Structures are given as structure tokens and as C-alpha cells.
Amino acid sequence: SPYGQQPQYGQQAAYGQHPGQPPYGAAPQPPKKKMGAGKVVMLVLVGLVVLIVGVSALSGGGDGDQAGGPGSNAAKGDTDPEAPALPALGDPVVVDDLEFTLTKFKCGVTVKDITDSKLKPQGQFCKVSVAVKNVGKSEEHLFDEAVKLLGDDENEFSPSSDTFFVKNALSWETINPGNTVKGVVYFDIPKDVEPKVAAVGGGLFSEPAEVALS
Numbered sequence: 001s002p003y004g005q006q007p008q009y010g011q012q013a014a015y016g017q018h019p020g021q022p023p024y025g026a027a028p029q030p031p032k033k034k035m036g037a038g039k040v041v042m043l044v045l046v047g048l049v050v051l052i053v054g055v056s057a058l059s060g061g062g063d064g065d066q067a068g069g070p071g072s073n074a075a076k077g078d079t080d081p082e083a084p085a086l087p088a089l090g091d092p093v094v095v096d097d098l099e100f101t102l103t104k105f106k107c108g109v110t111v112k113d114i115t116d117s118k119l120k121p122q123g124q125f126c127k128v129s130v131a132v133k134n135v136g137k138s139e140e141h142l143f144d145e146a147v148k149l150l151g152d153d154e155n156e157f158s159p160s161s162d163t164f165f166v167k168n169a170l171s172w173e174t175i176n177p178g179n180t181v182k183g184v185v186y187f188d189i190p191k192d193v194e195p196k197v198a199a200v201g202g203g204l205f206s207e208p209a210e211v212a213l214s
Contacts, residue, residue, distance in 0.1 A: 085212070086197065086210050086211060086212040087209070087210075087211050087212065088211070088212050089102050089103060089104065089105065089211070089212075089213065090102075090103060091211070092133075093200055093201070093209045093211055094135060094209075095200060095201025095202060095206060095208065095209050096136075096140075096201060096203065096206050097134060097135055097136025097137075097138075097140055098132055098133070098134060098135070098136075098140055098142065098146070098175075098201055099132065099133040099134075099135050100130060100131075100132055100146070100147070100200040100201060100209070100211070101130065101131045101132075101133075102128055102129070102130050102147075102198060102200070102211050102213070103129045103130065103131065104127075104128070104129035105126070105127070105128050105129075105198070105213040105214075106126065106127055107124055107125070107126035107189075107194070107195075108124050108125070108126075109125050109126065109127050110125070111125045111127075111163055111166055111186055112166070112167075113165060113166060114165050114166070114167070119162055119163065119166075121160070121162075121188040122188050123188060123189050123190040123191050123193070124188070124189060124190070124191045125160070125163075125186055125187070125188060126149065126186070126187045126189055126195070127184050127185065127186050127187070128147055128149075128184065128185045128187070128198060128213075129182075129183075129184050130147055130170065130182070130183065130184070130185060130200075131180055131181070131182045132146070132170075132173075132175065132180065132181050132182075133175075133178075133179070133180040133181075134175040134176060134177050134178060134179055134180075135177075136177055137177055138177060139174055139175065139176050139177070140174075140175050141172070141173070141174055141175075142170070142172070142173040142174075142175055142181060143171070143172055144159040144169070144170050144171050144172070144185050145158060145159065146200060146201055146202075147159065147170075147185045147198060147199075147200050148198065148199045148200075148208075149187050149189065149195040149197075149198055149199075149213075150195060150196075150197040150198065150199055150210070151189075151193050151195055152193075152194075152196065155193075156199070157187050157189050157193075157195065158187075159185050159186060159187055160186050160187055160188040162188065163186035166184075166186065168183055168184045169183060169184055169185070169186060170183030170184060170185050195213060196212065196213055196214055197210050197211065197212060197213060198210070198211045198213055199211075
């Protein structure tokens with residue numbers, strides 16, 4: 001070889017650098033963090049909540065149109081049956097063990113006592129003709145208070161005490177099973193009142209029944 005030329009050796013690695021090691025000055029990559037078990041459980045719970053809310057919204061939305069929608073309410077109102085009509089004069093009405101049949105009703109009538117003297121009402125006299133039958137198995141006691149008149153303003157009118165001894169006036173009766181008592185119940189009511197409904201029967205444990213008078 002020419003003078004001064006040194007023999008070449010294998011090229012050495014850079015000073016301080018070892019094989020497989022990243023270049024000097026490059027930051028090492030941090031190790032990947034593993035998701036903890038608590039976070040996994042939390043994500044699963046959140047997913048379940050979202051799923052439940054979604055299903056509830058879908059099912060509730062379908063029912064809303066049927067149960068709460070304004071259109072459904074209108075349709076339901078159109079299909080509701082009308083309230084049944086009240087029994088009329090001549091229709092028998094049973095309350096407990098007594099069957100009431102109101103046959104006539106009239107206001108502005110003249111009433112005479114047992115001496116044939118005219119009674120003077122505070123307002124006007126009205127009379128209701130009634131037949132009462134015992135449909136039970138034992139005797140029943142009937143009072144005139146079993147028939148009352150109802151005004152338009154929900155006022156309730158009781159029979160007049162001044163007509164207790166008037167002929168055919170129904171006051172107090174004992175009715176055996178199968179028997180029927182007929183009589184008239186008189187009322188003293190204001191002249192400007194026109195009752196449209198009567199209430200019959202009723203007691204401590206039962207409600208009276210209503211009968212239309214016109």
C-alpha cells in the first residue's frame with residue numbers, strides 16, 4: 001500500500017451509540033396505558049342506561065298517541081255511551097225492598113183539609129200520585145219523606161206537614177210483603193220553581209232513585 005495510507009477497518013458505530021438503541025436525543029415513547037376494570041364497568045353501565053332509555057322512549061311514544069294524544073281523547077269521547085235516561089212517570093223503580101211508581105205530578109193545585117177548608121200554601125202546592133209495593137220478604141214502613149222533589153238549582157223539597165190529614169195523603173204506612181199502598185204526597189214550594197225530577201226511597205244504607213217528572 002502507498003506510504004501513509006492506513007489500513008481500513010470496519011466502520012465503528014457512533015460514539016456512545018449501541019446497536020438497537022434509538023438515536024441520541026430522541027424521546028422514548030411512553031408505554032400504552034391499559035384501561036382499568038372500573039372504567040370498563042362504567043362504560044357498560046352507561047351503555048345499558050342509554051339502551052333502556054331508548055327502548056322506553058320508543059314504547060312510550062307509541063302508547064302516547066293511544067292513551068294521551070288529543071286525537072285519541074276525541075275519538076274516545078265520540079264512542080262513550082250517553083248517560084241512561086231517568087225513569088219516567090209510570091215506570092216502576094225499586095229501592096231496597098220497595099217498588100215506587102209515580103203516576104201523576106201537578107203544581108198549582110188546591111188542597112183542602114178534613115173540614116173541607118182550603119189550605120193556604122206559603123208558595124204553591126204540588127202533588128205527586130204514587131203507588132208503593134213491598135217486593136221484599138218482611139213488612140216495610142213507609143213515610144212520606146220517601147218522596148222528594150228536586151229543583152233545578154239542586155234544592156231538595158220535602159213534603160208539606162200541613163197536608164198530613166188531607167184525604168188520600170200518604171203519611172205513614174206499614175206494608176206487608178206483596179201489598180201495594182197508593183196515595184198522594186203534597187209539597188209546598190215557591191211559585192217560581194218547576195221541579196223536573198223526584199227522588200224516591202233511600203235510607204241510611206242506600207241511595208234514592210231519581211224519576212223524571214216530565
